[in-house]
Amino acid sequence: MLGEIASDALRDRVLVLRTLPQFAALDEDDLTLLAEHAHLSFAPRGTLLFREGDLLDRIYLLVTGEVTIGHGDQSRTLRGPGEVGLLSLFAGRETAREALVTSNATLLELPASVVLSSFYESTSIARNTIRLAARTLLDRRGNLPSPSDVVDAGVYFDTSPTLVEKMIAMRRSPMWAQASLDAIAELCRHVEEYRTGANEVLWEIGDPAVYAYRLEYGIVRCENAKGESVRVGAAGVLGGLDGLAGMPRSYRVTTETPCIIFRMRASTQLAILEVHPQVAARLRMELSRTILEEQASRAAGSPTMLPVR
Numbered sequence: 195m196l197g198e199i200a201s202d203a204l205r206d207r208v209l210v211l212r213t214l215p216q217f218a219a220l221d222e223d224d225l226t227l228l229a230e231h232a233h234l235s236f237a238p239r240g241t242l243l244f245r246e247g248d249l250l251d252r253i254y255l256l257v258t259g260e261v262t263i264g265h266g267d268q269s270r271t272l273r274g275p276g277e278v279g280l281l282s283l284f285a286g287r288e289t290a291r292e293a294l295v296t297s298n299a300t301l302l303e304l305p306a307s308v309v310l311s312s313f314y315e316s317t318s319i320a321r322n323t324i325r326l327a328a329r330t331l332l333d334r335r336g337n338l339p340s341p342s343d344v345v346d347a348g349v350y351f352d353t354s355p356t357l358v359e360k361m362i363a364m365r366r367s368p369m370w371a372q373a374s375l376d377a378i379a380e381l382c383r384h385v386e387e388y389r390t391g392a393n394e395v396l397w398e399i400g401d402p403a404v405y406a407y408r409l410e411y412g413i414v415r416c417e418n419a420k421g422e423s424v425r426v427g428a429a430g431v432l433g434g435l436d437g438l439a440g441m442p443r444s445y446r447v448t449t450e451t452p453c454i455i456f457r458m459r460a461s462t463q464l465a466i467l468e469v470h471p472q473v474a475a476r477l478r479m480e481l482s483r484t485i486l487e488e489q490a491s492r493a494a495g496s497p498t499m500l501p502v503r
Contacts, residue, residue, distance in 0.1 A: 204226070204229055204230065206234065207229035207232045207234055207302065208222070208225045208226055208229045210234060210255075210257055210302055211225045211228060211229055211232070211255075211302065212225060213257070213275070214255055214257070214275045215275060215326075216255070216275075216277065216280075216322075216326055217322070219318075219322050219325075220318055220319065220322060221318065223316075224312075224316050224318055224319050227312055227315065227316060227319075228304065228308070228309075228312060228319075231304060231305055231308040232255075232302050232303065232304050233302070233303045233304075234300070234301075234302055234303075235300075235301050235302075235303060236298070236299070236300055236301075237259070237295045237298070237299045237300075237301055238295065238298050239295055239296060239297055239298055240294070240295065241294070241295040241299075242292075242293070242294055242295075243261065243278060243293040243294070243295065243301075244278075244279065244290035244291065244292060244293040245290075245292060246264075246265070246290075246291060246292040247289050247290070248289060248290045249288065249289060249290070250279055250282060250283055250287060250288055250289055250290045250306055251305065251306050251307075252279070252303055252304065252305055252306055253277060253278060253279040253280045253283055253303075253304050253306060253309055254277070254278040254279060254293075254301045254302070254303055254304075255275075255276075255277055255278075255280075255301065255302040255303075255304065256272060256273075256274040256275060256276045256277065256278060256299060256300075256301060257274050257275060257299075257300040257301065257302060258274040258275075258298075258299060258300045259273075259274050259295065259297045259298050259299025259300060259301075260272065260273050260274070260295070260296045260297035260299065261276075261278055261293050261294065261295055261296065261299060262293070262294050262296045263278065263291050263292070263293050264291050264292055265292050268490070270489075271296065274299065274300070278293050278301075279293070279306075280309070281482050281485060281486055282482075282486065283306050283309060283310065284323065284327070284478050284479060284481075284482035285479055285482035285483040285485075285486050286479050286482075286483070313471075313474075313475060313478065314471050314475070317468050320467075320468075320471065320474050320475075320478070321464065321467075321468070323478055324438055324467070324474065324477060324478055324481065325438060325439055325440050327438075327478060327481035327482055327485065328435045328436075328438035328439035328481060329439040329441065330485055331435055331481060331484060331485055331488075332435045332436070332439060332441070332444055334485065334488060334489070335488075336418055336420070336422055337418045337419065337444035337445055338416055338418050338422065338423075338424050338444075338445050339416055339424065339426060339430065339431065339432055339433075339435070339445070340424075340426075340430075340431075341424035341425060341426060342425065342426050342427040342428075342429070342430050344427065345413055345425045345426070345427040346413075346427045346428055347411060347412050347413050347427060347428055347451055348409075348410065348411045348412070348427065348428025348429070349411065349428075350411050350452075350454070351410075351411065351454070354387050357379070357382055357383065360382040360385060360456075361375070361378050361379060361382050364378050364381065364382060365378065370473075370476075372472075372476060373470070373472070373473050373476065374470065374472070374473075376470075377466065377470040377472075377473045380466055380469075380470075381458070381463075381466055384458050384459070384462045384466075385456045385457070385458050386456070386457050386458070387454065387455070387456060388407075388454075388455040388456075388457050389452070389453070389454050389455070390412075390449050390452065390453045390455070391449070391452050392449055392450060392451050392452055393448065393449060393450075394448070394449045395446065395447065395448050396414065396432075396447040396448070396449065397433070397443045397446070397447055398443065398446050399418070399419055399442075399443055399444065399445060399446050400442050400443060401442060401443045402442055402443070403433055403436035403437040403439075403440075403441060403442060403443055403460055404437075404459060404460060405433060405437070405457040405458065405459055405460060406431070406432075406433050406434035406437050406438075406457065406458050406459075406460055406463055407431070407432040407433050407434070407455050407456070407457045408429070408430070408431055408432075408455065408456045408457070409426060409427065409428055409429065409430045409431075409432060409453060409454075409455055410428060410429075410454045410455065410456055411428055411452075411453060411454040412427075412428065412449060412450075412451045412452055412453030412454060412455075413425060413426070413427045413428075413449075413450045413451045413453075414426050414430075414432065414447050414448060414449050414450060414453065415447070415448050415450055416432070416445045416446065416447050417445055417446045417448075418444065418445045418446075419444075419445075425450070432447060433447075433460075434463075436460075437460025437463065437464075438460070438463075438464075438477075438481075
């Protein structure tokens with residue numbers, strides 16, 4: 195049973211939101227937009243926030259305390275600050291996983307409809323959501339991209355594809371399959387072709403994340419600061435998460451073969467997402483789904499990393 199907090203004034207809810215890493219970067223107006231619909235409460239140990247399969251009509255921001263998500267071998271314990279249900283909501287899921295308070299918790303409850311509508315009403319909330327999802331995915335992957343299922347160089351081509359050919363190729367990607375033709379055309383107009391030889395360093399750890407890359411031909415090796423590495427072949431995406439996360443490069447990239455790369459400035463990509471909120475919402479969904487799927491894969495004992503295309 196959720197209990198009332200002695201002070202649940204709007205200003206208190208704004209201050210609580212500001213203490214949470216997920217919202218610290220937002221300005222006063224955006225925090226107020228969310229806080230107006232939030233409810234601050236106390237949940238003693240043993241409180242069931244969600245039963246398995248409950249309608250995901252609300253989310254909880256865990257300020258302090260602990261909540262166990264799921265049950266059995268695939269359960270995980272979340273310690274505040276954190277969120278309960280937010281990632282599932284962003285991934286487009288309609289039902290919740292079981293969530294049980296295992297240590298007295300302070301929670302901020304928000305209606306799911308408010309959270310989703312705020313993504314469209316506020317550019318900074320939308321950008322912050324994507325930034326945090328990208329950072330989470332990078333962190334969970336050990337600061338490496340998703341490796342190719344089959345490391346293949348692909349088919350070499352001499353003639354650069356036309357704008358129409360680029361648009362058709364982009365449409366095949368799940369990420370862009372539902373995007374409007376205007377959005378895809380704008381993206382493709384800003385794509386640059388870049389060709390390299392073998393044994394060239396594309397970037398070093400700590401370099402600015404200026405471009406997002408898609409490898410059209412060739413094979414590269416990516417190595418993080420710990421010396422861990424993955425190989426990526428044709429159709430692999432490189433550096434996109436760094437740019438979305440607003441972080442410097444988190445791994446070194448060296449070409450093993452000559453490569454043909456399509457690249458776009460990270461700043462241009464973010465600007466297009468602001469103009470086309472439906473594309474931003476799709477990206478948010480794909481990032482969130484990938485995080486949840488990789489999380490479930492690890493819980494089941496498989497380290498599979500899924501690509502965000």
